[in-house]
Amino acid sequence: xxxxxxxxxxxxxxxxxxxxxxxxxxxxxxxxxxxxxxxxxxxxxxxxxxxxxxxxxxxxxxxxxxxxxxxxxxxxxxxxxxxxxxxxxxxxxxxxxxxxxxxxxxxxxxxxxxxxxxxxxxxxxxxxxxxxxxxxxxxxxxxxxxxxxxxxxxxxxxxxxxxxxxxxxxxx
Amino acid sequence: xxxxxxxxxxxxxxxxxxxxxxxxxxxxxxxxxxxxxxxxxxxxxxxxxxxxxxxxxxxxxxxxxxxxxxxxxxxxxxxxxxxxxxxxxxxxxxxxxxxxxxxxxxxxxxxxxxxxxxxxxxxxxxxxxxxxxxxxxxxxxxxxxxxxxxxxxxxxxxxxxxxxxxxxxxxx
Amino acid sequence: xxxxxxxxxxxxxxxxxxxxxxxxxxxxxxxxxxxxxxxxxxxxxxxxxxxxxxxxxxxxxxxxxxxxxxxxxxxxxxxxxxxxxxxxxxxxxxxxxxxxxxxxxxxxxxxxxxxxxxxxxxxxxxxxxxxxxxxxxxxxxxxxxxxxxxxxxxxxxxxxxxxxxxxxxxxx
Amino acid sequence: xxxxxxxxxxxxxxxxxxxxxxxxxxxxxxxxxxxxxxxxxxxxxxxxxxxxxxxxxxxxxxxxxxxxxxxxxxxxxxxxxxxxxxxxxxxxxxxxxxxxxxxxxxxxxxxxxxxxxxxxxxxxxxxxxxxxxxxxxxxxxxxxxxxxxxxxxxxxxxxxxxxxxxxxxxxx
Numbered sequence: 276x277x278x279x280x281x282x283x284x285x286x287x288x289x290x291x292x293x294x295x296x297x298x299x300x301x302x303x304x305x306x307x308x309x310x311x312x313x314x315x316x317x318x319x320x321x322x323x324x325x326x327x328x329x330x331x332x333x334x335x336x337x338x339x340x341x342x343x344x345x346x347x348x349x350x351x352x353x354x355x356x357x358x359x360x361x362x363x364x365x366x367x368x369x370x371x372x373x374x375x376x377x378x379x380x381x382x383x384x385x386x387x388x389x390x391x392x393x394x395x396x397x398x399x400x401x402x403x404x405x406x407x408x409x410x411x412x413x414x415x416x417x418x419x420x421x422x423x424x425x426x427x428x429x430x431x432x433x434x435x436x437x438x439x440x441x442x443x444x445x446x447x
Numbered sequence: 448x449x450x451x452x453x454x455x456x457x458x459x460x461x462x463x464x465x466x467x468x469x470x471x472x473x474x475x476x477x478x479x480x481x482x483x484x485x486x487x488x489x490x491x492x493x494x495x496x497x498x499x500x501x502x503x504x505x506x507x508x509x510x511x512x513x514x515x516x517x518x519x520x521x522x523x524x525x526x527x528x529x530x531x532x533x534x535x536x537x538x539x540x541x542x543x544x545x546x547x548x549x550x551x552x553x554x555x556x557x558x559x560x561x562x563x564x565x566x567x568x569x570x571x572x573x574x575x576x577x578x579x580x581x582x583x584x585x586x587x588x589x590x591x592x593x594x595x596x597x598x599x600x601x602x603x604x605x606x607x608x609x610x611x612x613x614x615x616x617x618x619x
Numbered sequence: 620x621x622x623x624x625x626x627x628x629x630x631x632x633x634x635x636x637x638x639x640x641x642x643x644x645x646x647x648x649x650x651x652x653x654x655x656x657x658x659x660x661x662x663x664x665x666x667x668x669x670x671x672x673x674x675x676x677x678x679x680x681x682x683x684x685x686x687x688x689x690x691x692x693x694x695x696x697x698x699x700x701x702x703x704x705x706x707x708x709x710x711x712x713x714x715x716x717x718x719x720x721x722x723x724x725x726x727x728x729x730x731x732x733x734x735x736x737x738x739x740x741x742x743x744x745x746x747x748x749x750x751x752x753x754x755x756x757x758x759x760x761x762x763x764x765x766x767x768x769x770x771x772x773x774x775x776x777x778x779x780x781x782x783x784x785x786x787x788x789x790x791x
Numbered sequence: 792x793x794x795x796x797x798x799x800x801x802x803x804x805x806x807x808x809x810x811x812x813x814x815x816x817x818x819x820x821x822x823x824x825x826x827x828x829x830x831x832x833x834x835x836x837x838x839x840x841x842x843x844x845x846x847x848x849x850x851x852x853x854x855x856x857x858x859x860x861x862x863x864x865x866x867x868x869x870x871x872x873x874x875x876x877x878x879x880x881x882x883x884x885x886x887x888x889x890x891x892x893x894x895x896x897x898x899x900x901x902x903x904x905x906x907x908x909x910x911x912x913x914x915x916x917x918x919x920x921x922x923x924x925x926x927x928x929x930x931x932x933x934x935x936x937x938x939x940x941x942x943x944x945x946x947x948x949x950x951x952x953x954x955x956x957x958x959x960x961x962x963x
Contacts, residue, residue, distance in 0.1 A: 278685070280686070280689040282689060282692040282693050282696060283693065284696075285697070286693070286697035286698075286700040286701075286702050286703050287702060288702065291702075291706075302682075305678075305682055305685070309675070309678040312674075312678065313671065313674045313675065313678070316674065317671075327485065327489075330484075330485045330488065331481070331485065331607075334477075334481040334484070334485070338474075338477055341450070341477075342452070345452040345454060348454040349454050349455065349458070352454060352456075353457075353458035354458075356458040357458075358458050358459060358460065358463075359458050362463075435675075499829065499833075502828075502829045502832065503825070503829065503951075506821075506825040506828065506829070510818075510821055513794070513821070514796070517796040517798060520798040521798050521799065521802070524798060524800075525801070525802035526802075528802040529802075530802050530803060530804065530807075531802050534807075622857070624858070624861040626861060626864040626865050626868060627865065629869075630865075630869035630870075630872040630873075630874050630875050631874060632874065635874075635878075646854075649850075649854055649857075653847070653850040656846075656850065657843065657846045657847065657850070660846065661843075779847075
């Protein structure tokens with residue numbers, strides 16, 4: 276999962292200036308991918324074996340995450356305009372949905388072995404809140420794109436702290 | 448194995464429109480690479496040691512898979528025209544052939560240790576059917592390229608379910 | 620973490636000449652990334668479990684290291700001019716800072732288990748010296764950029780030898 | 792280590808034609824990188840621990856291998872002209888040299904533990920022959936570049952068979 280920053284021509288501050296929105300989008304997406312990476316790491320720590328369904332659920336998540344660099348670049352290079360902002364939200368929404376599906380498949384799959392993951396995930400309030408937030412942010416991008424940007428930032432902040440629920444359960 | 452989506456200039460729907468065929472090709476190839484990834488994962492789970500021949504058979508497969516992003520991009524950026532469609536099929540055909548070779552090498556190599564993989568693979572009807580399908584799809588691309596697209600999609604659907612044969616054998 | 624060299628047009632020495640500064644920057648950054656890779660490898664060898672804070676400290680380091688290819692390319696393609704030289708230093712400074720943070724988090728986290736890492740790191744004189752060097756090099760780039768280049772090279776040389784302190788402690 | 796094929800504009804055979812030399816260079820380099828990958832795999836199988844010197848020897852090898860895609864692309868896009876052909880040889884020469892250094896470091900490092908690797912490597916005739924071949928091929932590129940291409944192909948063929956010496960020793 277690589278996010279790309281194009282090297283500007285020219286060596287002065289003017290050459291760097293158009294890069295600022297791209298860098299902002301880059302940071303936001305880096306945090307989002309970091310959140311997925313960390314929670315994914317925690318989730319897989321709590322499971323031991325995988326089956327075909329889990330592998331496909333994982334690839335489904337990977338598909339949407341693989342679109343993040345594209346959505347990031349498009350939004351960043353167009354000064355966070357409405358349509359790219361909405362498309363960015365669509366990618367986040369489907370990434371969130373596919374993460375939920377993977378989580379459910381893992382909980383279901385590991386039920387026989389141990390229920391650590393299932394208990395840890397619980398009712399997954401944070402996950403559901405994020406999906407609702409994305410669903411609101413997508414149409415709101417066409418009303419005022421800044422509302423959507425604030426929503427994306429708030430969701431990222433909410434997830435910034437890795438999933439202590441699983442961490443706690445493992446340590447018990 | 449990275450598939451690339453070029454970031455369009457402009458932030459409106461018109462800028463996204465030419466990306467649609469590229470995205471379609473991207474999804475098809477993502478599924479194909481996912482199939483290889485999953486079955487490869489299952490196959491290597493059933494084996495324990497590798498030798499030089501297996502490593503080269505694996506690199507041979509990797510070579511053809513490494514051409515998938517190129518073939519995907521070329522087909523997607525040219526509205527699925529006949530020649531790129533046929534070239535895409537050639538790459539799939541050789542990827543399929545090299546996968547069959549790797550499978551045979553692994554079955555042969557692990558014969559002494561255990562015959563799980565050998566039994567699981569069996570007569571490999573799905574593998575042979577895919578190769579026949581690609582061989583038909585390549586010339587048919589010059590008759591009507593849409594026939595080839597349907598064939599590629601059907602083969603992908605046939606493989607979508609990971610190789611339960613091996614999964615079953617392992618669990619026994 | 621990939622550093623990129625653009626393929627020049629033309630097959631003579633003139634086509635290679637503008638690549639020389641890019642290659643120099645590439646070598647410098649390769650050594651820097653190698654230093655991080657090696658010491659990171661040593662540091663994680665001395666630790667066994669990670670928690671959420673360590674994962675985020677690691678991603679923070681990764682963020683700054685992910686900007687190295689950009690800073691390298693910008694500096695190399697602009698003949699090591701003052702501003703790109705300073706920006707390169709800023710990226711190195713924050714990479715160094717985030718490495719120190721990761722190190723502290725790991726020492727803190729592994730305190731209960733064993734104090735190998737803590738003892739090995741000690742007062743981390745080399746780490747502190749590097750940060751001071753970067754802080755000096757950034758403004759000096761606008762006085763005379765060559766001073767900064769010499770500083771970057773000296774810091775790289777100082778770190779070239781991997782962290783024997785940890786190596787020694789492990790072997791005891 | 793990624794080799795890149797640029798997607799041509801146009802969907803006919805004429806669009807593919809200029810890609811032929813690039814594809815040829817791609818195949819040659821894929822085989823070379825495959826040889827390094829396989830033998831590297833075998834070599835590290837015969838060793839158990841690494842130290843700082845080994846890590847740096849490994850990064851040194853990685854540096855030269857990381858230049859292979861650049862040298863490949865430059866040679867392929869310029870119809871295998873003399874200078875790119877010579878530069879390709881220089882990269883191969885230094886990759887070969889750094890591999891020899893890594894091998895020596897590993898033999899030296901693992902001497903205490905077991906001498907499997909040392910015995911397996913022996914006098915490393917193939918390694919020395921390759922270096923001599925590259926040293927001849929580099930200046931010969933300016934006499935007749937095709938001689939160099941034949942030499943590169945012959946060396947690749949000589950190495951195609953993975954290092955059975957180590958494989959044999961391990962199985963004993």
